[in-house]
Amino acid sequence: MLFSHPEIVETLSRDFECAWESLRPVPRATIDFGNRRVLERTLRGNVATLFTRSDGVVLDAVPGLVDAAEYLSRLDQARSLHGRLKATPASALADALAEHHGALLASQEGGQPLLPADLSKFLVEQPVVEAVRPPPPTDSLAADTVYNREHRYPKARALLARGRLHVPATITRELFAEVLHVDLDDPYLGLAPEVLGGEVGRR
Amino acid sequence: MNATLLIACLAAAPAELPDVPDVSKRLIEDDLIASLAEVAVDPARDPVEPGLVPWHASYAAACAAAAESGKPVLLFQLLGRLDDAFC
Numbered sequence: 001m002l003f004s005h006p007e008i009v010e011t012l013s014r015d016f017e018c019a020w021e022s023l024r025p026v027p028r029a030t031i032d033f034g035n036r037r038v039l040e041r042t043l044r045g046n047v048a049t050l051f052t053r054s055d056g057v058v059l060d061a062v063p064g065l066v067d068a069a070e071y072l073s074r075l076d077q078a079r080s081l082h083g084r085l086k087a088t089p090a091s092a093l094a095d096a097l098a099e100h101h102g103a104l105l106a107s108q109e110g111g112q113p114l115l116p117a118d119l120s121k122f123l124v125e126q127p128v129v130e131a132v133r134p135p136p137p138t139d140s141l142a143a144d145t146v147y148n149r150e151h152r153y154p155k156a157r158a159l160l161a162r163g164r165l166h167v168p169a170t171i172t173r174e175l176f177a178e179v180l181h182v183d184l185d186d187p188y189l190g191l192a193p194e195v196l197g198g199e200v201g202r203r
Numbered sequence: 204m205n206a207t208l209l210i211a212c213l214a215a216a217p218a219e220l221p222d223v224p225d226v227s228k229r230l231i232e233d234d235l236i237a238s239l240a241e242v243a244v245d246p247a248r249d250p251v252e253p254g255l256v257p258w259h260a261s262y263a264a265a266c267a268a269a270a271e272s273g274k275p276v277l278l279f280q281l282l283g284r285l286d287d288a289f290c
């Protein structure tokens with residue numbers, strides 16, 4: 001588990017003040033074999049990590065689960081960002097955060113930009129890039145990390161780059177809905193069609 | 204039904220139906236079983252110990268500590284509980 005990883009524990013203990021919160025109960029499937037053996041599994045669970053200042057202003061967010069190496073990288077980035085913005089007054093913080101996340105969004109976090117500058121060149125080269133790209137990892141957490149980096153990070157950054165300050169209470173529902181596609185207010189967490197029947201999207 | 208279509212259907216019908224019990228039941232259960240088969244966790248053998256990280260009792264407590272220490276705050280949000288074996 002991520003929070004048993006020695007380096008993560010050491011980093012969190014040394015560099016962060018940590019808290020966790022349960023947003024709502026998670027659906028759980030249970031098979032009771034009747035011989036005192038029980039198989040349990042949660043369904044439709046998800047997580048997010050928010051980094052904030054002591055005044056509650058959200059500086060960064062990591063949507064979903066990632067592997068230890070990625071999490072350590074994000075911890076380092078958050079710590080660095082916090083240090084740079086520590087003395088920034090609230091009046092200037094919104095612009096500073098919008099600029100920071102907007103820049104990362106534009107660069108796709110070191111990958112290719114969303115809108116390539118030389119489109120014709122891009123169209124020729126991209127198939128070659130795809131052909132030499134390493135195959136997706138078979139390890140599920142590694143696969144989640146890749147997915148989150150490529151698909152969810154940009155959405156989270158777009159949320160944080162909108163130029164307004166957030167605290168956890170104001171960003172959580174939006175983060176889970178827009179980035180993780182989890183409606184925290186849905187009593188069935190998207191499982192209503194399976195539980196009650198009916199069309200996808202019913203509640 | 205169109206006669207040509209009917210003949211085609213009859214021609215394609217297997218001589219014997221496959222022996223698949225409880226098809227309707229399995230349609231519901233197979234996905235769940237496949238999902239459960241990915242991770243079978245015995246809570247007695249795999250307890251979660253959130254205590255490895257010094258978690259504050261609340262986000263407010265973490266913010267108060269951060270105001271003193273000058274550190275950033277990490278708030279881990281989840282559906283379910285971090286001290287649950289299946290989080």
